[in-house]
Amino acid sequence: MRLLVTGGCGFIGSNFIRYILEHYDPEFVTNVDALTYAGNIANVAGLAAQYGERYEFFHADIANADLMDELMRKHHFYAVVNFAAESHVDRSINSPQHFIHTNVVGTSVLLDAARRHGVRRFVQISTDEVYGSLGPEGRFTEESPVTPSSPYSASKAGADQLALAFHKTYGEEVVVTRCSNNYGPYQFPEKLIPLMVINALQDRPLPVYGDGLNVRDWIYVDDHCAAIVAVLLNGKPGEVYNVGADTEMNNLDLVHRILAHLGKPKELIEFVEDRRGHDRRYAIDSSKIRTELGWKPLHRMEEALPATIDWYVANREWWEKLVP
Ligand code: NAD
Numbered sequence: 001m002r003l004l005v006t007g008g009c010g011f012i013g014s015n016f017i018r019y020i021l022e023h024y025d026p027e028f029v030t031n032v033d034a035l036t037y038a039g040n041i042a043n044v045a046g047l048a049a050q051y052g053e054r055y056e057f058f059h060a061d062i063a064n065a066d067l068m069d070e071l072m073r074k075h076h077f078y079a080v081v082n083f084a085a086e087s088h089v090d091r092s093i094n095s096p097q098h099f100i101h102t103n104v105v106g107t108s109v110l111l112d113a114a115r116r117h118g119v120r121r122f123v124q125i126s127t128d129e130v131y132g133s134l135g136p137e138g139r140f141t142e143e144s145p146v147t148p149s150s151p152y153s154a155s156k157a158g159a160d161q162l163a164l165a166f167h168k169t170y171g172e173e174v175v176v177t178r179c180s181n182n183y184g185p186y187q188f189p190e191k192l193i194p195l196m197v198i199n200a201l202q203d204r205p206l207p208v209y210g211d212g213l214n215v216r217d218w219i220y221v222d223d224h225c226a227a228i229v230a231v232l233l234n235g236k237p238g239e240v241y242n243v244g245a246d247t248e249m250n251n252l253d254l255v256h257r258i259l260a261h262l263g264k265p266k267e268l269i270e271f272v273e274d275r276r277g278h279d280r281r282y283a284i285d286s287s288k289i290r291t292e293l294g295w296k297p298l299h300r301m302e303e304a305l306p307a308t309i310d311w312y313v314a315n316r317e318w319w320e321k322l323v324p
Pocket of ligand 1: 006007008009010011012013032033034035036037038039040060061062063082083084085086087088101102106125126127128156178179180181182183187188
């Protein structure tokens with residue numbers, strides 16, 4: 001299987017490339033990444049040496065139609081797995097145009113090139129944030145209305161709709177995954193868990209939005225990677241699959257766990273003005289992928305969160321280059 005993975009120098013993309021090369025036997029994986037502020041070549045260090053010709057890196061913008069066309073013409077990929085995105089909600093509030101460029105235009109360029117060059121499968125990596133916010137009850141199913149709150153989630157929702165329309169219009173074998181919040185190694189330190197760990201390690205204040213009671217549904221990144229492989233191999237074209245590990249937690253509880261693990265005082269927490277349009281709660285019903293594709297999460301937060309914190313403790317040289 002020849003795979004094109006986009007955004008493979010980011011958090012989930014780099015974990016996915018390592019995961020699929022380690023657990024499966026793709027003929028080769030081509031990683032296309034524009035190396036934005038969030039893309040880090042150190043995230044894939046050692047892969048070329050370890051896997052030789054089975055791994056290659058191509059520095060490019062997915063919205064560059066000529067380059068994507070040439071790449072797909074030359075390589076005869078079996079599948080595209082599209083992780084490339086602007087992914088940070090706060091940045092989307094300040095500069096939404098970058099999000100339209102990559103998340104919407106970039107995805108449409110890939111869908112079009114894949115269609116014209118006979119790529120068999122297209123996996124669009126999306127997010128539960130396209131569903132908007134929940135009250136205290138209920139969970140998102142694949143039938144929940146798509147009502148995004150931020151420019152980030154709106155751009156991801158737009159990409160999802162384009163991808164599903166390419167299936168309806170051209171019969172392209174597109175599958176969309178919508179996953180909850182990921183944690184694990186190599187996550188850029190603007191996101192909640194690495195930000196809190198790194199600030200705590202430096203005895204800096206830990207900024208918590210609003211009252212800290214916003215709830216997220218957490219999943220370890222390798223479980224997300226396994227779900228993507230299941231969808232890549234056996235997902236039904238034109239379908240959406242929610243991915244989640246039934247691990248709801250509010251931000252304050254999560255920050256308390258991080259501080260306790262690191263032996264740091266709660267006084268480091270600093271409540272800051274809430275994010276505009278901040279979704280209150282996300283919770284994912286992932287029964288469809290569990291029953292139809294036999295996937296289930298293998299990692300529990302009780303073990304995987306301390307292991308993740310320990311990774312940032314042990315890999316100081318990785319994050320020191322990224323924080324001001
Ligand atoms: P990330 O920000 O860590 O990585 C994004 C990668 O995309 C970076 O390497 C960046 O350089 C690359 N990129 C950005 N613009 C590009 C362009 N125009 N052309 C080529 N490459 C480009 O993001 P992440 O957290 O790894 O998320 C990956 C995907 O998973 C995103 O599509 C995101 O919406 C989705 N997702 C993330 C989460 C999460 O919790 N992080 C949850 C659900 C879904």
